[in-house]
Amino acid sequence: MFGEDSFRDDSELDTATFLQKLRAARELPKTAAPPPALFTPFFKRFLDEGQSIICLHPSADVSGTVRSATGAAQDFPGADIRVIDTRSIAGPLAAMVLEAHAWAQQGRAAGEVERRVREMMGRQMIYFLVDTLDYLQKGGRIGGAQALVGGLLQVKPILTLRDGRVEAFEQQRTKKRAMARLVELVATLKPAQRGLPLVRDACRCPRGCGSHGGGPGSRTGHPGNPDL
Amino acid sequence: MAADLAAAQGIQEIPIYELPPAIVVHGGPGVLAVGFFRSAI
Numbered sequence: 001m002f003g004e005d006s007f008r009d010d011s012e013l014d015t016a017t018f019l020q021k022l023r024a025a026r027e028l029p030k031t032a033a034p035p036p037a038l039f040t041p042f043f044k045r046f047l048d049e050g051q052s053i054i055c056l057h058p059s060a061d062v063s064g065t066v067r068s069a070t071g072a073a074q075d076f077p078g079a080d081i082r083v084i085d086t087r088s089i090a091g092p093l094a095a096m097v098l099e100a101h102a103w104a105q106q107g108r109a110a111g112e113v114e115r116r117v118r119e120m121m122g123r124q125m126i127y128f129l130v131d132t133l134d135y136l137q138k139g140g141r142i143g144g145a146q147a148l149v150g151g152l153l154q155v156k157p158i159l160t161l162r163d164g165r166v167e168a169f170e171q172q173r174t175k176k177r178a179m180a181r182l183v184e185l186v187a188t189l190k191p192a193q194r195g196l197p198l199v200r201d202a203c204r205c206p207r208g209c210g211s212h213g214g215g216p217g218s219r220t221g222h223p224g225n226p227d228l
Numbered sequence: 229m230a231a232d233l234a235a236a237q238g239i240q241e242i243p244i245y246e247l248p249p250a251i252v253v254h255g256g257p258g259v260l261a262v263g264f265f266r267s268a269i
Contacts, residue, residue: 091263
């Protein structure tokens with residue numbers, strides 16, 4: 001939301017336009033989780049088809065989406081709607097959604113899909129590099145990285161998610177050094193070789209956010225990989 | 229960076245995706261993330 005103007009980020013505001021507005025804005029924009037009413041028609045449709053629903057969401061510590069979905073699910077008492085707080089965001093969350101979808105398409109039961117997703121949750125890792133902590137601070141999403149504020153001038157902080165919360169990991173002198181450090185970290189932590197890693201960069205995007213092609217799944221190349 | 233990651237991990241291609249505005253609002257312009265899953269034990 002820029003002032004009184006609100007946009008859906010999946011269909012009404014591409015990344016290029018968003019960045020243009022962000023840089024020009026006098027006040028930082030705000031975000032809001034999708035309201036329960038947005039979930040309701042999807043829940044009704046799938047339940048009418050006799051399906052179970054597994055709903056994967058960003059960490060409840062940084063998003064109100066879990067709360068909205070839970071609220072919508074309460075309108076369907078007794079229905080098999082599994083709202084899962086993945087304690088993640090971005091790439092790992094996208095990967096879990098894609099894997100869960102692939103498993104469902106393979107005919108696996110909702111309970112097994114949920115179990116596999118929860119297993120993935122325990123292995124997810126994500127590190128962030130930001131140019132400044134200002135945006136996280138002003139948006140109230142900084143959590144345990146709060147201690148860094150005020151202590152950093154030219155230093156580039158590396159942040160991570162710990163149990164769904166944004167936490168400081170370490171700091172580097174330059175962005176180049178921080179990026180090299182991220183490469184080291186990934187090597188140290190031994191990612192699943194047939195899985196990701198994912199790299200996400202918001203701001204060099206020459207295209208709109210609606211132009212993801214087939215979405216992340218079209219590029220992961222490992223649908224339904226049980227080892228991921 | 230993706231090339232460095234790919235070389236270090238012996239992976240041919242590292243997928244690169246765009247973060248949506250809802251995340252960039254909080255991370256700010258220039259935010260970059262690396263996500264992955266550790267190997268199952």
